Amino acid sequence: MNHWRILECLGQRGHGALFRVEDVRRPAEPLVMKISLRPGEGCFEDRVARLHAAHPNLARLHAHGRWTQPGGGFFYSVREDVRGLSLPAWVEAVNPTFLQIAALLSRLGALLDSMHARDTWHRDLHPNNIQVRESDSEPVLLDLRDGGNEALDSLLATPLSPELQVFRSPEALRFLRSNVGRTHASYRYLITDDLYSLGALAYWLATGHPPFSPSLASEQLHTAIELRAPVPPWEVNPRVPKPLGAIILRLMSKLPEARPYSGESLCAELMVAVSAGARSLWAKRVFDCAKDEVGQEVVPRCLLRPEPPSVALHPGPKLPRVVYFRSPAERQPSLAPSPPSKPRVVGGEFGGPPGPWSGMM
Missing domain, CATH: 1.10.510.10 (Transferase(Phosphotransferase) domain 1)
Incomplete structure (x- = not known):
C-alpha cells in the first residue's frame, strides 16, 4: 500500500469509496482505487485477475489487496481509469x-x-x-x-x-x-x-x-x-x-x-x-x-x-x-450429479x- 498516492476522492459507489490514485513508481498513469465497505469481499483468484487484464470490455485490474487498519481493515482494488x-x-x-x-x-x-x-x-x-x-x-x-x-x-x-x-x-x-x-x-x-x-x-x-x-x-x-x-x-x-x-x-x-x-x-x-x-x-x-x-x-x-x-x-x-x-x-440429492x-x-x-x-x- 505504500506506493499508492491518493489524488482525489471520486465519491461512493456500490458499497465502496472511489479514489483517483497514482503509483509513485509510475506517476504518469492515473488509476482508480475502490475501497470496499462490504466485509465479505477480498478473495480474488488468478482467473479473475486474468479476465480483468485481457477482456476489452472489462476495466483492467492493476492491483488488489487489503488496506490494513486496527480491527481488520478493508479490501481494495485498483483498476484503470476508463x-x-x-x-x-x-x-x-x-x-x-x-x-x-x-x-x-x-x-x-x-x-x-x-x-x-x-x-x-x-x-x-x-x-x-x-x-x-x-x-x-x-x-x-x-x-x-x-x-x-x-x-x-x-x-x-x-x-x-x-x-x-x-x-x-x-x-x-x-x-x-x-x-x-x-x-x-x-x-x-x-x-x-x-x-x-x-x-x-x-x-x-x-x-x-x-x-x-x-x-x-x-x-x-x-x-x-x-x-x-x-x-x-x-x-x-x-x-x-x-x-x-x-x-x-x-x-x-x-x-x-x-x-x-x-x-x-x-x-x-x-x-x-x-x-x-x-x-x-x-x-x-x-x-x-x-x-x-x-x-x-x-x-x-x-x-x-x-x-x-x-x-x-x-x-x-x-x-x-x-x-x-x-x-x-x-x-x-442425486447419487451422481452431472457437472x-x-x-x-x-x-x-x-x-x-x-x-x-x-x-x-
Missing part, C-alpha cells in the same frame, strides 16, 4: 438509437459469457457500473468481484439500496427474504441472475426508467420484483420496437429457465430482431428532445423522457418474511465483441 462517460451521462449526451442499444446489449452479453465461462459473476450490473469508453464508444464494465457464492451475513451487513434492488433477480431477492437468521447460507449465482440484471438495464435504457419504482415501500418493491411482470416497454415508451421489448421481457422473466440461456443466444435473438424489422424503427432515437419556438433543439440538449410505469395502488399479496425451504434436489455445463465462449479465448455489431456503437 476515459469516457458513465452510461447515464452517455444516454444524456448521445440520445442513442435502438440499434445502438441492441449493439451495447450484445457487447455486454458476450462479456457475461466470457465471465461465466470462468466461474465469475458480476452481481452488481446496473447503469453506474458501466462506462462508455471515449476512444471507441465500447461499454466497459467496472468493479468486477470474484466468484459466484455470496454469504448471507455479508449481504445483510451491507443491505442493497432500492436503486440496486430493482436490478437484482427475483430469485436472488427471494433467497435473502427466505433465509433471514440463517447466517451460514450462501446464494449460488447463475448466468440467469446476470441476464435478468441485463434485462432490467435494457428496460432502463429503452424507457428511461427502471422496471419497478425504487420509491415503493420495501415490501411492495419485493412483491413487484418477485411476482409482477413489468409494464411492457412499448407501453411506457411507444418508440420501443416491439421485438426489442419482447426480448427485454424475456430477459426479465420470473422463471430463470424462460430467459435466454447465454449471452450468445441473446446476441442471436437481437440479430434476428434487427434483421427482420424495419430499419426505420431501429434507427429512431430513444427519446425526443426539447425544442425552441422555431423547432431547433435547445442547447444544452434536454431529453424528454416518458412518464414512468404506473405503480399499482393496491399493495398486492404480502410475502412471508421468513421461509425455510429445501428444494427437492436438497431433499433427495455444470459452461457456456461456450464467444469470439476467441477472451470473448471479444461479436463481429456483426462492429461500428454500430
